[in-house]
Amino acid sequence: MSETGSKLDIQEYVPLAPFTTLAIGGPARFFARARNEDQVRAGLRFAERSGCPVFILGGGSNLVVSDLGFSGLVLKIELAGIDGLQNKNGELISAAAGEEWDSFVRQCTDHNLAGIECMSGIPGTVGATPVQNVGAYGQESGEVIHSVRVLDRTTLSLEDLTNSQCCFKYRTSLFNSAAKERYIIVRVCYLLRPGGKPSLQYQDLQRYFAGSAVAPSIQDARKAVLEIRRSKGMTLDDGDADCRSAGSFFKNPIVNPETADEAERKAQSAGTIASNATIPRFRTASGEDKLPAAWLIENAGFHKGYSVGRAAISTKHSLALVNRGGARAQEILELMQQIQDRVWTMFGIGLHPEPIFVGFNRE
């Protein structure tokens, strides 16, 4: 249900930690929830008048907020509404940016729509998924996004961007590269496959279904992904500190094969890995090698559960940094730095963080 009216309730000094899955971060100087496009515009006008920066908040699942908080307006996108699910033979489904992603996936799989079932269980909102081209278990959102409705921050007008205008690549898009900060995503339209078969390319999924006599349904694939994610601490299970994370903390580095060879030789000759050991590689369509950051972290000498104060590497997956309870952003940053430094020293490979950092330059 979409609300009408442009009146925006602006609060002051609102702690941000409860709005992030890492549960870390100081207060927002100003904070408001936008439930329709006019309220988004009202927020932008308020920030302009006040001369302060704006940060657009979705589900807070990919964020590291500074201990000092954010000195501008945090605008939480709560636009709601899903269209197209009831259409007979319809395959274009659109969802407002504030819809919870996993609830949207569940509704689509319940309607037997294929294309996003492997992205079950990802925390966050619909509006965040195009930004870093969220993907998991063999699917990427950019493969099924038909178009993205955006509000241009400078003109305050709405625009529909086609899939190709969004420039989707591994964990990148127009929205976190060339046009960073220019648009606010208000709605995403997906092209799904009614009655389509689930995508089961990822090894973990093939293992899960190995030996099963009947072909898995879309719903079976969703169930499998949820179980696999849970085993890796990549779902939000209340009370489990291993799940208090921002998902994968680093991107998997994509390098040319020569760089991967060089990293291997360096690690072998220094005795970091055995002289006959190899770095796992996944060849991309463009002929580059994607290296598992989790493997590099472990083989650089970090063990699951390694900690800096209350910040730690998850005990279930080496790519997730977790808040064991009461961690400060500074501790997460220190742990991040230690990992980057040691992986660089041991392999000559740079690890780049995946989350967005908020409030670190005291904007």
Ligand code: EPU
């Ligand atoms: N590995 C380890 N230790 C671990 C976990 C993994 O060494 O604790 C190594 C293994 O060699 C394994 C490889 O890393 O084969 C890949 O592991 P996994 O299948 O768990 O995937 P990932 O590369 O670590 C990526 C995404 C996840 C997504 C999964 C499944 C990135 C940065 N992360 O993780 O996305 O769920 O694949 O598709 O691309 C996220 O972005 O927040 C996220 C959770």
